[in-house]
Amino acid sequence: MSLLGSCFVDLKCCDYDQMANSTFNQISEEHRCAACFKQYKKREHLIEHMKISYHSAHQPKCGVCQKHCKSFESLKEHTTGALSKRNCSEVFSERGCDLCMRIFESSVFLIEHEQVCRLRAPTPLQGPSAESQIYDPPLIIENERGSRPEAVAIDCAMAGGGSDGTLDVCVRVCLVNEGEKLIFHAYVLPQIPITNYRYEVTGITEDHLKDAMPLEEVRDKILHILHNGESIGILRLSGGKARVLVGHELERDLYCLSTHYPDHLLRDTAKYPPLMKTNLVSHSLKYLANTYLGYHMQSEMHDPYQNCVSAMRLYTRLRSQKHQTKANELLATCRKLTKGYDSLTYKEIEGMSSNELFDVSKSNYKCWCLD
16 A cells, blocks of 8 residues: 555656646746747746847847847857857857858858858058058949948057157048948148157158148048038938948047047947947957958057958948848838837737747847848
8 A cells, every 4th residue: 555655646746747847848938038048937027138138130140049149259159158059069060150150051061151251361551552642532332222322441540649648649540442442541640749659559650740641631531531422411310322431449530530420320340239248348350350250460560451441341241141030021010019119018018929029129239231
């Protein structure tokens, strides 16, 4: 009898465990984020997570399990890091590109892709062109869709001003177009005395600035290129035909040029969320070029042309991504959902599935693929 009772108890415990696991799995699926796969005990916790996470189809995504990550760095941790997911790591090691993070059907396709994806470092600006002032205003040309103008990348070399030489002063500036063609290069005559040329970094001496272009003239020529014949009013509202300005730490460059440019026309590789660290701190341009373009930038001296080309390559590569999902169709057909959670009542949100919650969620940054 005791043996029978013991078997009966074991059977009941087994049934209970199965029921508990079934219930837990059901709750997990209901309270599981459809984007990052985080699980919550209560639905209200999942809803709160979706409101503040800003998940969207534009986030970097694992090609194996489809998990969305905040940045490419977190995606790399997911696929190749110390705590990477085993299945994702195995597939990625065989068929994944460690630069653009795409996964291909076979290793043969991956090899062909890597020949295009891994770039060579741009040649530093040398020779007569480096010693002269180049100004070749490009024609007003829109892209093949007619919806956006060409982008322009900028970089400045800074010397030191002030009594201790710590004040950044622009002494050289460079602009390139999307084809990596140099469209403007000049040494800049500073408005205050230079107390530290920072030669080890800039390679610039007093001789370079003897026939340099005044800062005001440099600024006018750069703005002429960027405005692309557009009026100030249109520039501030929608941009019109004005050019998109690409660079790394653009705020610093614009400040040293004593000018500004509308935020909606800036594409800064130092502040673009997918390219930042997981704690939202910026990476250096050298790190980004090595990690996502596949080459080491020369570290001996600061070369504005090389920096311009690297920033432009990052921009055009990320702009070419395609993030089309069924969420785009849903947002296009339902006016209420285009405003995100703010336009919905809690009762409406509460009745949504995890996938529907993700469909309503919107990114808190403009993806470059929308340019």
